[in-house]
Amino acid sequence: MRFVAPHPIPYQGSKRLLAPAILSFIPKDRFSRLIEPFAGSAAISLAAAQKKLFGEYLISDLLKPLTEIWQEILKHPDELSETYRALWHSQSKNNATKRFNEIRAQFNEDQDPAKLLFLLARCVKNAVRFSTTGQFNQSPDRRRQGMHPDTMDEEIHAAHRLLQSNCQVLCGDFREVLNMAKCKDLIYMDPPYQGTSEGRDRRYIREVQRAEMIELLEDLNSRGIEYILSYDGHCGTKSYGEALPAHLNAHRVLLEVGRSSQATLNGRDDVTVESVYLSPGLFGCATPAEVPLKAFNPQIALFS
Ligand SMILES: C[S@@+](CC[C@H](N)C(=O)[O-])C[C@H]1O[C@@H](n2cnc3c(N)ncnc32)[C@H](O)[C@@H]1O
Numbered sequence: 001m002r003f004v005a006p007h008p009i010p011y012q013g014s015k016r017l018l019a020p021a022i023l024s025f026i027p028k029d030r031f032s033r034l035i036e037p038f039a040g041s042a043a044i045s046l047a048a049a050q051k052k053l054f055g056e057y058l059i060s061d062l063l064k065p066l067t068e069i070w071q072e073i074l075k076h077p078d079e080l081s082e083t084y085r086a087l088w089h090s091q092s093k094n095n096a097t098k099r100f101n102e103i104r105a106q107f108n109e110d111q112d113p114a115k116l117l118f119l120l121a122r123c124v125k126n127a128v129r130f131s132t133t134g135q136f137n138q139s140p141d142r143r144r145q146g147m148h149p150d151t152m153d154e155e156i157h158a159a160h161r162l163l164q165s166n167c168q169v170l171c172g173d174f175r176e177v178l179n180m181a182k183c184k185d186l187i188y189m190d191p192p193y194q195g196t197s198e199g200r201d202r203r204y205i206r207e208v209q210r211a212e213m214i215e216l217l218e219d220l221n222s223r224g225i226e227y228i229l230s231y232d233g234h235c236g237t238k239s240y241g242e243a244l245p246a247h248l249n250a251h252r253v254l255l256e257v258g259r260s261s262q263a264t265l266n267g268r269d270d271v272t273v274e275s276v277y278l279s280p281g282l283f284g285c286a287t288p289a290e291v292p293l294k295a296f297n298p299q300i301a302l303f304s
Pocket residue numbers: 011012013014015016037038039040041042043044060061062063172173174175190191192193204205206207208
């Protein structure tokens with residue numbers, strides 16, 4: 001039995017390290033389904049399933065081949081693992097960059113999910129980047145070869161075992177998924193940070209506007225649907241996004257993510273802090289004392 005939740009899709013922005021802190025805000029036995037409409041690597045669903053917190057899971061993302069990786073994990077884990085293994089072994093020390101570029105060009109033609117998994121494992125910061133025409137254009141990381149196929153095989157199969165019988169995967173805009181939510185659902189939302197999905201090399205496929213997000217949260221409040229939202233944050237003096245307005249009655253908690261490696265390199269001591277908003281009906285259920293101090297520093301928790 002493994003104690004650490006599996007994490008087969010290497011993905012920049014994954015909430016794997018913050019999962020214990022985020023899960024600590026979820027009351028036991030109150031919700032039947034967790035919905036993750038900005039799933040990415042679905043770190044929160046995987047960690048929740050590891051702890052058996054919900055009977056059902058719905059993961060969804062706008063990036064189609066990413067949701068197809070999830071379909072493969074749930075339905076054809078052996079095939080996905082073997083294709084990844086073959087792609088991984090087709091690179092060598094001498095041809096790694098050339099091979100990465102070939103697989104990237106093929107992926108841009110066929111949108112094959114196994115190729116995207118390989119690209120994510122091999123690219124700089126495990127970060128998706130797209131050109132204005134929607135082509136995946138991230139470069140290979142020249143220092144690393146990407147997750148070893150044996151490790152990938154274990155991660156894929158462990159995720160398969162956790163979610164194969166109780167998880168639905170959808171591809172689409174988060175608004176459609178929010179419309180499907182019912183009162184026994186809890187929604188965990190991790191939209192792209194404001195400002196990360198614009199310009200020449202977009203980090204994700206679509207920006208979510210703050211005004212739209214506020215409107216949707218108003219709608220969830222009026223329907224009595226509970227949510228946890230990762231939204232803004234800061235590192236040193238640099239802010240990511242603007243905080244949400246008070247009229248939403250969401251309670252803001254600051255989570256200490258860790259020290260920024262870039263700041264450390266530059267001789268500074270900046271700490272990255274991310275905000276999590278708890279919907280009005282969730283407040284009072286938080287049990288931060290159970291959360292390891294490394295992931296969550298209660299001294300900087302602010303309830304507003
Ligand atoms: C910050 S990442 C989520 C990371 C995730 N929490 C994890 O643990 O890996 C944001 C995700 O939202 C997706 N996305 C962007 N715009 C979207 C939209 N309008 N509807 C649904 N998903 C969207 C992106 O493709 C990306 O995978």
